Amino acid sequence: MLHEPAPLQSLAPGQLLARGVCRHLRGHDFATLAEFTPERGKRLDVMALGPKGELWVIECKSSRADFTSDGKWGGYLEWGDRYFWAVDAEFPTDLLPAETGLIIADAYDAEIIRMAPEVKLPPARRRAVTQRFARHAALRLQGLRDPGLGGGPF
Numbered sequence: 001m002l003h004e005p006a007p008l009q010s011l012a013p014g015q016l017l018a019r020g021v022c023r024h025l026r027g028h029d030f031a032t033l034a035e036f037t038p039e040r041g042k043r044l045d046v047m048a049l050g051p052k053g054e055l056w057v058i059e060c061k062s063s064r065a066d067f068t069s070d071g072k073w074g075g076y077l078e079w080g081d082r083y084f085w086a087v088d089a090e091f092p093t094d095l096l097p098a099e100t101g102l103i104i105a106d107a108y109d110a111e112i113i114r115m116a117p118e119v120k121l122p123p124a125r126r127r128a129v130t131q132r133f134a135r136h137a138a139l140r141l142q143g144l145r146d147p148g149l150g151g152g153p154f
Contacts, residue, residue: 008107013062013088016107018046021058021086024103024110030056033136038079038129042072047080049133055080055121058103061087067095079129082116 008016015034022032029051036047046058057080061067077083084101087093093102093113101116121129142149 011107014045014060014066017060017062017086017088017105017110018058019107020105020110021046021060021103022048023108024105024112025056031133031137033133033140036133036136038132042075042079044076044079046086047129047133049130053126053130054082055126055129055133056082056084056116058084058086060105061085061091064092064095067091077119078121078125081118081120084112084116086110 008019011019018034022034025032025046025048030048032046032048034046036044038044038047044057045060048056048058050056057076059070059073059076061070082101084103085096086103086105087096088106089104096102099117100114101112102114103110103112105111120126
């Protein structure tokens with residue numbers, strides 16, 4: 001039996017945004033992983049794998065301070081075909097770079113306001129990211145089904 005998900009009140013603001021983004025993208029036949037690590041030292045808020053193998057990176061920002069304190073987002077561009085910001089309806093969206101996608105979200109749903117430009121990943125990078133995505137997803141599922149197994153972070 002799988003464990004019950006964490007109650008919404010226990011989630012941080014960025015996690016609530018990620019939840020809404022993942023719910024929305026599921027409606028477009030995307031599989032998603034929150035807090036995906038494409039390589040050591042990098043953590044993407046949401047990685048989405050589309051029905052045609054497309055990879056989207058979504059960075060969730062819960063406030064102006066959250067956005068301005070994050071100088072590493074440029075290093076995430078190389079992990080997906082499209083890059084989006086997910087923010088709530090109160091976020092000052094004029095802060096966000098115009099050459100990136102924009103999603104307005106809450107804990108229950110989201111809406112793509114501005115489609116991100118597509119920059120296709122090189123085939124070797126696509127294969128590596130897709131394999132890592134699959135391994136992360138499988139390890140998370142196994143951890144939910146057998147929480148006592150251990151095996152370190154995924």
